Amino acid sequence: MxxxxxxxxxxxxxxxxxxxxxxxxxxxxxxxxxxxxKEMALTAKTDVRQMWQKIPFALDFKVYLFNYTNAAEVQKGAIPIVQEVGPYYFEEWKEKVEVEDNDAEDTVNYKKVDVFYFKPEKSGPGLTGEEVITMPHPFMLGMATVVYRDKPAMLNMIGKALNGIFDNPEDMFLRVKVLDVLFRGLTINCARTEFAPKAVCTALKKEGPPGLILEPNNQFRFSIFGARNGTVDPKVITVNRGKKNVMDVGQVLAVDGKDKQELWRDHCNEYGGTDGTVFPPFLTEFDRLQSFSGDLCRSFKPWYQKKTSYRGIKTNRYVANIGDLANDPDLNCFCEAPDKCPLKGLMDVTKCVGAPMYVSMPHFLDSDPSLVQNCKGLNPDVNEHGIEIDFEPISGTPMVARQRVQFNMLLLNTDKLELCKNMPNTYAPLFWVEEGLALNKTFVNxxxxxxxxxxxxxxxxxxxxxxxxxxxxxxxxxxxxxxxxxxxx
CATH class of the missing domain: 1.10.287 (Helix Hairpins)
Structure with a gap:
């Protein structure tokens, strides 16, 4: 029909x-x-693998330091008054080297190397890096704090060692050019023959604390980032390639062959999340992202905040903070003991970085109010000091990211060390960094x-x-x- x-x-x-x-x-x-x-897997031939292995553009790396305007008074117990100086802008180029695939396990091993280039034209108005600032001496204060914590009976000898190495310093503060303390380095004079300085320098040479570079004639050079610049990090990181299951892409599985850390308590030693340079696709606002920070030896779990957009592409914004270790069951194991936690918004990373440092959000954002009250000149602002990442949800691509963290030290008060007998015993901000990216027009297109x-x-x-x-x-x-x-x- x-x-x-x-x-x-x-x-x-x-x-x-x-x-x-x-x-x-x-x-x-x-x-x-x-x-x-297929495209999101970290197998050898994908575009994502090429970008993951060597990011083809520089990240923004901004450093803000705190200049102490009343160092003499702080030495006598006064509340610090600080003035923020910055940003000092650096291009940060990231690359993964000594990359090895394991097809059977669907994993890839690598080491990291970061290279920094100072760009004064992108720094704060008129900043050249030659500005002299006054700040708590991170090396002297760090040494005193470690001995106070671990071997208090040796504080008297440490006092003599500091006098020998640093030529009888008047206080616990450092007057230094910005680029010297950040990258170029300060000389630590270990050519002394007296017993105390020689014993301390021998220990330094043996233990190799972070930030120190051994030079000829028993000299050390100390800086915050100098030892890291252009140097291959010896840690071997193992991550999942995601070929078998793309939702596992970039998941950190081991560091130096160990599937757990040995720094914290309980589940805080686990490697949770990706390595922070790649994320799984098909994100929804109900997903809880997770990434592991090797610099802080812990995982972070950003949470969804709101819908955003970038260059015409719809994105989801996730935010994060340091957290309240005392009152958050998931974070309490980062404390030395359940009842020995730092104040809200602080985390003791001594075991991670090898120096007695506390990290927080810049200007003590989202932290215990006493931290801001005990340091004049701080103005926490969520727009300036928060951690935020805008993801394109289908591909899981970070379009805009601003990861900010502040490094602080305790202004140690102890009668057993002359330079510390009147210190206020409060937390002092040293500097904070912002590591950020904003995909350029080429990659957006x-x-x-x-x-x-x-x-x-x-x-x-x-x-x-x-x-x-x-x-x-x-x-x-x-x-x-x-x-x-x-x-x-």
Missing amino acids: QLPKHLKIAAGSAGAAIFGVLFGWVIFPAILKSQLK MLKHQLFWPKRAVGVIKWMLVSFGTLGALAGAVFHFKGRVRAGA
Whole structure:
């Protein structure tokens, strides 16, 4: 039986509508998901692997230091008054080296190397890096604090050692050029022959604390970032490639072959989350992201905050903070003991960094109010000092990221050390850093070409097929039944 022309059109239109539904809501999403699973894996031939291994653009690395304007008074017990100086802007180039794949385990091993370049033109107005600031002496104060904690009976000898190495310092403060303390380094004179300085220098040479570089003639050079600049980090990191399961991509599995740390208590020793340079795709606002920070030896769990957009691409914003270790069961194991936690917003990272440091959010944002009250000149602002990352949810790509952390030390008060006998015993901010990225136009356009323009084109096509197919089918049906009604009349 030959169908009338209008019924053929109606059937074809209905078929087009059905195809539009199947293609637009079933077939294409399945193809897209399958393709993303392949492209997001850290296997040797994917674009993601190439970017993960060597980020093809510099990250923003900004350093803000605190200049102490009343050092003499603080030495006598006064509350510090600080003035923020910065930002000092550096380009940070990240690369993974000595990369080795393990196909059987679907893992990849690597070491990290970071290179920094100072850019005065992008720094704060007029800043050259030659500015002289006054700050608590991180080396002297650190040495005194470690001995006070671990071997208090040796404090008297440490006092003599500090006098010998630093030529009888008047206080616990350092007057230094910014680039010297950050990268170029300060000389630690270990050429002394007296017993105390010689014993301390021998211990330094043996233990190799962070920030120290041994030079000829028994000299050390100390800086905050200098030893890290352009140097391969000896730690071997093992992460999941995500070929078998893309949702596991970038998950940290081990460091130096160990699947757990030995620094904290209980589950805080676990490596939770990715290495922070790649994230799984298909994120929703209900997902709890997680990444492991090797610099702080802990995992962070940013939480969803709100919908955002970047250069025309819809994104999800996630935020994070240091947390309240005393009152958060998930974080309490970062404390020395359940009842020995630092104040809210502080974390003792001595075991991680090898120096008696406490980290917080800049200006003690989201921290115990007493921390701000005990240091004048701080103005915490969530927009300036918060941690935030904007993710493109389908691919899991970080579009904009601002990771900020402040490093602090305790202004140790003890009668057993002359330089510390009147110190206020409060937490003193030394500096804070912002490590950030904002994908440039080239990479945003690449993402649009490879993901969003095909997705939008399919979106238009599927609605056209469904709309015109449905209209065609309805029109054909109406015409058919209208014709039958007329024929019956």
